[in-house]
Amino acid sequence: xKTIEILFWICLFIVFYTYIGYGLVLYVLVKAKEMFxxxxxxxxxxxxxxxxxxxxxAAYNEEEVVDEKMRNSLALDYPxxxxxxxxxxxxxxxxxxxxxxxxxxxxxxxxxxxxxxxxALNRAIERVKTPIVVFTDANTMINREAIREMVRxxxxxxxxxxAGEKRIAVKEKDNAASGGEGIYWKYxxxxxxLDGKLYSAMGAAGELFAIRTELFEKMEKDTLLDDFxxxxxxxxxxxxIAYCSxxxxxxxxxxxxxxxxxxxxxxxxxxxxxxxxxRALLNPFRYGTVSFQYVSHRVLRWSVTPIALxxxxxxxxxxxxxxxxxxxxxIILLLQILFYGMGLWGYYLxxxxxxxKILYIPYYFLxxxxxxxxxxxxxRKRKGNGAWEKAKRA
Numbered sequence: 001x002k003t004i005e006i007l008f009w010i011c012l013f014i015v016f017y018t019y020i021g022y023g024l025v026l027y028v029l030v031k032a033k034e035m036f037x038x039x040x041x042x043x044x045x046x047x048x049x050x051x052x053x054x055x056x057x058a059a060y061n062e063e064e065v066v067d068e069k070m071r072n073s074l075a076l077d078y079p080x081x082x083x084x085x086x087x088x089x090x091x092x093x094x095x096x097x098x099x100x101x102x103x104x105x106x107x108x109x110x111x112x113x114x115x116x117x118x119x120a121l122n123r124a125i126e127r128v129k130t131p132i133v134v135f136t137d138a139n140t141m142i143n144r145e146a147i148r149e150m151v152r153x154x155x156x157x158x159x160x161x162x163a164g165e166k167r168i169a170v171k172e173k174d175n176a177a178s179g180g181e182g183i184y185w186k187y188x189x190x191x192x193x194l195d196g197k198l199y200s201a202m203g204a205a206g207e208l209f210a211i212r213t214e215l216f217e218k219m220e221k222d223t224l225l226d227d228f229x230x231x232x233x234x235x236x237x238x239x240x241i242a243y244c245s246x247x248x249x250x251x252x253x254x255x256x257x258x259x260x261x262x263x264x265x266x267x268x269x270x271x272x273x274x275x276x277x278x279r280a281l282l283n284p285f286r287y288g289t290v291s292f293q294y295v296s297h298r299v300l301r302w303s304v305t306p307i308a309l310x311x312x313x314x315x316x317x318x319x320x321x322x323x324x325x326x327x328x329x330x331i332i333l334l335l336q337i338l339f340y341g342m343g344l345w346g347y348y349l350x351x352x353x354x355x356x357k358i359l360y361i362p363y364y365f366l367x368x369x370x371x372x373x374x375x376x377x378x379x380r381k382r383k384g385n386g387a388w389e390k391a392k393r394a
Contacts, residue, residue, distance in 0.1 A: 001322055008315040011308035012332075018305040019365075022296040023187075026194045033198060042155035044148060047079040051154075052130040053147055054084040054213075058117050062138040063095035070103050072141045077148060087138075088124035090114055118223040121230075125216050134210040135227070139251055140166075142208055146247035150210045153242040160215050160239025161231045163201045164208030165189050165248040183361060184368070189245070191297060196243030199289045202297045204231040204241060208249035215239065220277070224270030224379075232278050235290060264368055268375025269382070271302030306369040312336060340366070 013021075055073055062069075073085060085106040089096050091114020100108050109124045125133070132154060136142060146164060153162040168185055195201045206227035215234050223229050231241055275298075282299070284291040313336060319329040339362050346363030 001319075004315055004318055004322075008312065008319055011311050011315065014300065014305055014308040015312065017296070018300045023191055023194070025296075026191065026198060030194050030197045039197070040156065042152055044152045045155070050079055050082055050148075050151060051132055052082045052084065053078065053151065053210075054086050054128045054130045054133045055147070056121075056124060056128065056133050056135050057085075057087045057138050058120050058124070058135070059087055059089050059092065059096055059138040060114065060117070061092050061094045061096060062089075063099055065139050066096055066099040068141070069138050070100075070106070074103075074105075075144060076142070076146065077144045083147065084130060086124060086127060088120045090120040090123070115221055118219050118226040119221040121226055122218045122221070125213070125218075128213050131213055132210055133213045133216070134208070135206060136208050136249060137206055137251070140207045140249040141251070142249050143247065146208065146249075149244050149247040153244050154210075154212065156240075156242065158240050159242045160212055160234040160237070161204055161241040162210045162247070163192065163196075163204035163231065163241050163243050164210075165192075165243075165245045166205045166207045167248050167250050169250050169252050183357070184364060192243045193245060195293055195297060196241070199293065200235055200240040201243040202232070202241070202293050203228040205249075207251060208247060212239075222382075223273070223277075224266055225274055228270065228274055229277060232274070232281065232294075236278070236280060236287075261367075261371060261374075264371035265374045265378050268302060268372040269379035270375075271298065271372075272376060272379055275299055275302060302372060302375075306372040309369050310373075313340075343367075 055076075057069065057073075059066075070085075076083065085103070086109065087100055087106055088109040089100070090109075090111050092110070097108060097110060100106055107127065109120075109127055111123070121135075132151065134147060134150065142164070150162040150164065153159055166185055166189070192201045204227050209227060209231060211230070211234060215237065217230065217233050219226055219229055235241060278294075281287055281291055281294045287294075316329060316333045316336060320333045323329050342359055343362040343366040346359030346361075349359060350363065
């Protein structure tokens with residue numbers, strides 16, 4: 001009985017800390033830091049002082065969005081002649097390359113063989129001659145001032161990477177995938193902002209981020225989360241990731257939960273892969289605050305927290321059955337049943353395309369954690385393969 005009680009409370013603490021507690025602790029630490037340390041502000045350089053920048057787009061069969069992406073890219077507010085455009089389109093066998101030929105200012109890197117996004121980036125970086133490179137996806141549109149705002153962050157010499165903000169386009173009739181993903185990214189963006197204020201954001205999203213080109217480190221070709229590995233390896237070298245909410249990328253949510261499942265399983269698999277490849281960051285004696293942030297924000301989500309979450313139900317059932325003296329465990333069990341019931345009801349409504357954002361939260365939360373477990377099997381199955389099937393967007 002005592003052992004089961006201890007396990008139960010450990011699991012409950014892990015789940016609470018991962019999704020709520022860390023955010024609260026982070027908020028308090030940031031407020032304490034701001035009381036004693038004034039944050040440095042940097043003015044934007046003049047047009048003459050701005051460095052040259054390359055906008056690098058990795059694309060696979062993206063003919064449907066080429067024109068929209070190029071119109072968005074050409075409209076960016078950055079001095080003429082200082083912004084270069086580079087697309088790497090390895091393996092594309094649709095009309096992507098033909099459409100790009102209509103834009104002579106764009107350099108195309110292409111090979112017929114598809115080896116995955118990471119391999120494509122490893123090849124494309126050799127063609128980048130500017131001191132800063134901005135990575136973005138073909139299906140995301142970035143705000144007009146994004147490049148200037150990211151360059152401003154590099155005025156701090158300690159910044160090696162700048163993470164832009166990912167935003168999900170809001171539609172009148174969100175499905176469970178886009179609705180849940182939108183809520184998740186609002187919370188995630190808040191955590192990243194606080195992480196950046198404490199010391200460093202914990203990774204960048206591939207939709208929009210920039211690095212000092214000299215810091216690019218070629219990655220293993222089977223890397224599933226190239227953006228995360230690349231940005232955290234820069235942190236390993238002593239630099240920080242600045243979070244820039246004034247530079248943002250807009251994209252639609254997944255077309256449906258089946259498509260969103262593809263993303264979540266791949267991300268979970270990539271997270272597990274990253275924990276091993278970035279294991280040096282787990283050493284608090286060497287990395288201090290970074291280790292604390294990394295474990296709290298990332299490692300727990302991709303490892304023990306899903307196991308702890310799903311262990312709570314059987315542990316709670318045992319305790320509620322055996323402990324006849326107190327009603328606490330029965331109350332907690334009822335709350336768990338209610339939460340899972342709301343998640344199941346949210347699932348049912350999603351199959352009927354009925355909008356209910358309150359139920360999106362428990363449904364999407366359970367959906368994410370289930371897919372972490374699926375991600376472990378995905379990683380084992382696709383070991384050594386960096387190519388993945390992209391999810392369709394709404």
